[in-house]
Amino acid sequence: MIPKVAGWKKDKVTELTEIFSGDGVVAVVDVSGVPASNMIDMRNTLRDRMSITMAKKSLMRIAWTAAGRSLDELENILEGASQPCVVHSESMNAFEIFGELEKTRQGRPAKAGERFPEKITIPAGPTEFGPGPIVGEFNAVGIPAKIDKGKVAIQRDTTFEQGDEISADLGIMLAKLGINPIEIGLILSGAIEEGHIFSSSELDLDTEGLRNDLILATSGSFNLACNVGWFSVVTTPTLISKASGEALSVALEAGIVNDVTASFILSNARSRALSLAGQLDSSALDEELLTVLGAASSTQSNETASSEAAQEEVVETASEEESEEEEDAGFEGLGDLFG
Numbered sequence: 001m002i003p004k005v006a007g008w009k010k011d012k013v014t015e016l017t018e019i020f021s022g023d024g025v026v027a028v029v030d031v032s033g034v035p036a037s038n039m040i041d042m043r044n045t046l047r048d049r050m051s052i053t054m055a056k057k058s059l060m061r062i063a064w065t066a067a068g069r070s071l072d073e074l075e076n077i078l079e080g081a082s083q084p085c086v087v088h089s090e091s092m093n094a095f096e097i098f099g100e101l102e103k104t105r106q107g108r109p110a111k112a113g114e115r116f117p118e119k120i121t122i123p124a125g126p127t128e129f130g131p132g133p134i135v136g137e138f139n140a141v142g143i144p145a146k147i148d149k150g151k152v153a154i155q156r157d158t159t160f161e162q163g164d165e166i167s168a169d170l171g172i173m174l175a176k177l178g179i180n181p182i183e184i185g186l187i188l189s190g191a192i193e194e195g196h197i198f199s200s201s202e203l204d205l206d207t208e209g210l211r212n213d214l215i216l217a218t219s220g221s222f223n224l225a226c227n228v229g230w231f232s233v234v235t236t237p238t239l240i241s242k243a244s245g246e247a248l249s250v251a252l253e254a255g256i257v258n259d260v261t262a263s264f265i266l267s268n269a270r271s272r273a274l275s276l277a278g279q280l281d282s283s284a285l286d287e288e289l290l291t292v293l294g295a296a297s298s299t300q301s302n303e304t305a306s307s308e309a310a311q312e313e314v315v316e317t318a319s320e321e322e323s324e325e326e327e328d329a330g331f332e333g334l335g336d337l338f339g
Contacts, residue, residue, distance in 0.1 A: 012055055016063030016086065019053065024090035027097055027191035032083035034184045035108075042104045042186055050089035050097060052186075057084060076197050077190030084189070094191040098203035101188050107180030112168035116181055122158045126151045127177065134176075141170040 020026060029052075031039060043052050055063075057078060064074045078084055089097055110116075122143060129152040138145035144155040166174075166181070174181060191198045225235045226242070251261050252268075 009059060012059050013063045013066065015053065016055055016060060017066045019051070019086060019088045020064055020067035020069060022088075022090070024088055025092065025094050025097055025191055025193045026077075027087040027094065028077045028081050028084050028189045029087055029101060029186040030081040030083060030189055031085045031186060032081075033108075033182065034186075038106075038184065045104075046100060046186075049092055049100065050087050053086040053088070055084075055086060060084065060086065073192055073197060076199075077192060079189060081189040085186070087186070087188075087191075094193045094196075094198050095203055095205065097191060098188050098200065101186045102204075105183055105185035105187070108182050108184050109175040109180050110166040110171035110182050112166070112171065114166050114171070114182055116160050116162055116164050116166065117183060118162050118181075120160050120179065120181055122154060122160075122177065122179070124154050124156045124158075126153045129176075137169070138173060141167065141173050143173060 031054075034042070046052065060078070061071060061074060064071060087097060087101070092100070126148060127145075130150065131147045131152065135145050135147060135152055138152070138154070143158050145152050146155055147153070188200045188203065190200065191203065222234065224230075225232065226238055229239065231239060248260065251258070252264060255265065257265060
């Protein structure tokens with residue numbers, strides 16, 4: 001007698017076959033341990049970007065074969081998933097799907113019989129609890145505690161190794177300390193995109209580190225290109241501005257007078273003249289010069305001490321002005337500095 005197949009199973013296989021036969025990325029996530037309420041919230045959050053279909057492994061295999069795909073591919077992405085769930089998206093690539101699923105990760109309190117997924121250390125120090133029976137409860141589960149300055153304090157760092165079993169009482173005390181060691185979420189096991197199989201480790205990219213590396217490499221290559229005088233669309237404005245500033249500096253040092261340097265040379269000459277006049281007896285000065293010296297007396301010493309710094313600032317300012325002109329005029333304007 002041929003066993004009768006439940007109608008819902010046929011419908012599920014048909015639904016999965018359509019998914020596996022279509023375009024886009026197919027991924028498998030493990031939802032074991034995720035409470036129903038959390039699962040509903042996660043699905044609602046991701047509904048607009050991907051579909052999430054619950055199914056047993058046996059039905060997935062039947063649908064995968066019906067879609068004309070190799071079972072080896074499916075077994076690769078099913079590996080490690082205790083309670084698998086199919087994720088499908090036509091608008092996101094495998095890396096984007098992984099990134100969105102990672103956001104669903106969250107901790108929950110441990111239950112009796114569960115094991116630590118990774119090493120956890122409870123640091124020594126005061127807690128928020130006041131004196132009471134809780135001191136004995138901590139000590140009973142292997143977390144040494146005592147009363148210190150009116151608060152319950154952990155006496156020393158206490159470490160639980162990965163794989164250690166969690167008792168019911170220990171789970172309760174960890175929760176009181178705000179430690180939720182059991183991680184839940186839509187944990188991706190593997191994905192297939194255009195025939196390429198990706199494991200979760202291959203999709204877990206350090207995008208921030210990659211971004212910083214690219215910025216550092218770009219900055220370093222730009223500095224190198226400028227230092228060796230490599231002209232390109234990117235470096236030319238900077239190189240012209242640098243050359244313009246250096247040319248102006250040479251012209252000022254050589255005392256070459258033209259439309260660009262005249263105002264700076266006169267300003268420097270005036271500053272030196274006032275400095276010299278300040279060293280003479282007042283009887284040797286006329287009233288106009290005495291008035292000028294009186295107005296400048298508060299800043300005269302600063303001007304004398306920073307004459308070279310002022311010249312550098314002038315050169316820098318002129319470089320900024322010249323850079324805008326040089327973008328239109330090319331290198332022709334550099335010769336004008338020398339008359």
